[in-house]
Amino acid sequence: MKKEVAIGIDIGGTNTVIGIVDRAGNILAETTTPTLTNTDIREYLDSLTVKINEIVFQQNNTIEVKGIGIGAPSSNYFTGEIIGATNLGWGERVPLVELMREYYDYPVIVLTNDANSAAVGEKMYGGAQGMKDFIMLTLGTGVGSGIVVNDQLVLGHDGFAGELGHVITQPDGRECGCGRKGCLETYASATGICRTVSEIMATTNTKSELRNVAAESFTSRMIYDAAVKGDELALKAFALTGKMLGKAISDFVAFSSPEAVFLFGGLALAGDFIFTPTKEAMEENMCFLYSEKVKLLPSELDGAKIAILGASAVVWQEMKN
Known part of the structure; x- marks a missing residue:
């Protein structure tokens, strides 16, 4: 057969x-x-x-x-x-x-x-098996999202529903490739955290090994490696990124009341450096109806x-x- x-x-x-x-x-x-x-x-x-x-x-x-x-x-x-x-x-x-x-x-x-x-x-092979309601956020060059509600993928009337990376989280903030300003993906992506590092460098005197790298050469991996060594600037960049992401997730939760939010992509591989501040900000900003009810989890799929x-x-x- x-x-x-x-x-x-x-x-x-x-x-x-x-x-x-x-x-x-x-x-x-x-x-x-x-x-x-x-x-x-x-x-x-x-x-x-x-x-x-x-x-x-x-x-x-x-x-x-x-x-x-x-x-x-x-x-x-x-x-x-x-x-x-x-x-x-x-x-x-x-x-x-x-x-x-x-x-x-x-x-x-x-x-x-x-x-x-x-x-x-994720639903068929990963950590969302058995879940009927969850959100997948892909943190790569941008921020992508897949939303599952009542066991169905949310697509909208034209197939483009759920572009959570283009929800404005900072009014009049960073310019986004979509033409607007302040979209989540300009902050909570691999490219976004590099921009955050550049801004911290320009506005503070915080010592960092990253100051030896040209701004256009930054990668999220470099920032992670510096954070592992305890680099103050890198740690601050992750904290700010997690704060922005967690606050946004608290708003997303109000839309679909998911059982879990999964993070996938290069930035998610930073582990506790991104998950800890994200979870803290998520709960700090969560409506009481959803408080401590939503899991924040790494994808279980092979990247x-x-x-x-x-x-x-x-x-x-x-x-x-």
């Missing part, structure tokens, strides 16, 4: 990761291909499908592919389109699912954004695998609906 599998695809700005995943979350095969940006989308899809066909063929007819799940930036679940992803350079509106159906006739071909697929992956696990999980979720 053939094993039922899904193909998970994560389209990144530089590389695309492809994996064959069974229902239990075991990755049977994995490969990558360059994301051919600023070119004709069909040229990219020709390259992508060659890689897909290769790893499927390598399974020696032992699998049955039930569908393809694709995680991509600026994607619309309802229409199957990538919209306004200028960094990919394929045009303003790319009907990706429609184009993929020219190559494959699998029962399910579905597109969603990376944070939503991470939330579905290197979450993209394809999440994308493949969306296939199984789609088959249930």
